[in-house]
Amino acid sequence: MDQPQGSATAAQTDEGNVEICSTCMHLPGCKLRSKQDSPILLCDEFEEGEWNADLVTALIDKHRDQRGGLISILEGVQANYGFLPEDALRLVSARTGRSLVDIYGVATFYKTFSLEPRGRHLCSVCVGTACHVRNSPAVADELACQLGVQPGETTEDREFSFETVNCLGACALGPVVVVDGHYFPQVTTREVGEILEKTKTGLDRVEVATDERVFPIEVFCARCNRSLMDHRHPIEGHPSVRVTISFGRKHGWLRLSSLYGSYTIESEDQIPEKTIAHFFCPTCHAELAGATDCPLCAAPMVPLIVRGGGMVQICSRRGCTSHLLDVSGLGA
């Protein structure tokens, strides 16, 4: 499987207000991968994945020897096609030697897996106890009415998949509606149209200026404890983080946006997609290397000490969006 793209979005892709889908960001054919944003289910540029036996075969071989590999295989297929095509399941059965009914049983057991094509956006309404008493069935009815489908179905234009869930664990926000991972709290039937409208225009726009999820952080080298901040070259209005990187035979500087959640970078050399770079402190020239690997693409993570305590880790692979902010040391 290909790696998700976009950790350090190239500076030229302006402000990242593009949508990228979890379906195609794993596909080599996706045109928007480099312009990352949080995933939605399908994007306009996504062309219906053609049935590709090689892709599935590669997935099967990757997980064949693992215990519990079946679920990983099915997850991979689902990520590539947005659902589990019948032919793919038959291929999995033939290659893993498990009976088709076993695989079908797993595929129908887990709610993550769908045997039918899903819509571009996934809209879930919580009908758990707390949401139910706050009138979420009316919200669900209104959504079903506006979308013209029943829960568990997908609209004909494959724009929306609509489902009800039993509890999202966000009872204090009830009735809660989740669209593509965005939570809408205390939804009334009147707001339903608005939510659908917002979804169509794009939920994933991150406005750097106003979005509270994006905030600047100040980082230090873990080795020499000197600041990595470059106040002379701000990116997006904040001092940039300057490191030295090397990949292949190239060696040069790299400036990262210090906004946590922004992926804007500037670099001396164009870094090819998917390249794993080595990061160095520009002052003490020690390699910024940690012990952990990226949860998404298994490339080494680069640890940076955050002012005020804690650590932020970024993936060293160009194009990978993985970053972890660990503030457990904060206040200690």
Next chain:
Amino acid sequence: MINLKINGIDVAVDWGTTLLEAAEFLGLPIPTLCHMEGLTPYGACRLCVVEVGKPPNSKLVTSCTYPAEEGLEVRTASARVVRARKIIVELLLASCPQSKTIQDIAAAMEVRQQRFRQENEDCILCGRCVRMCSEQMVAGAIGFTGRGQDRAIGTPFDSHSEVCRLCGGCIYVCPACELRCTYTDPEKAICGGCANLAPPCVDKPQFDDMMCYMQPCVACEIKED
């Protein structure tokens, strides 16, 4: 050898013996439904519950899946066990009242009434047919699909399974429908339904009659001709 006590009787059994087998060895009756010799223990029907441990901390476990432990104290017919079994039988009766097997078990346990709403389903999800299909008939044509209240026995994609050869083993072991072929009219034991299935089993010659439970069956008569 493992020494344990069942209803106060000391017994020594081999390692890996289940409580059900140990009780059977002593001749203590434990009703079972999903258990079947030759199939892996499954513990789905819960009818074979027994009480293990000393009273304040005793617990109910399914004897068909519980391996014998050294020094274990087991009671197979205590008041708690009997009460639990009766409720289980009532629940099974409620979901599948037409099953003769369940009715017989209920009668043997002196369950005289069934207080739950009748569902009239034709399956109690005991998994016997699934295990029969994969373990004894080596086909793996049917299995569990769905989850929760949608859980059901079925073939992949709800269509004819290519690996099913219509041996009828699943019907043979089913406690809910084992008499389906004959139960309405014993005179018409041959319903002919099996011969109308497509593709007929006679088209799948690789298995002999020993691997078929569809007797009497029109298909076999056709084959002989």
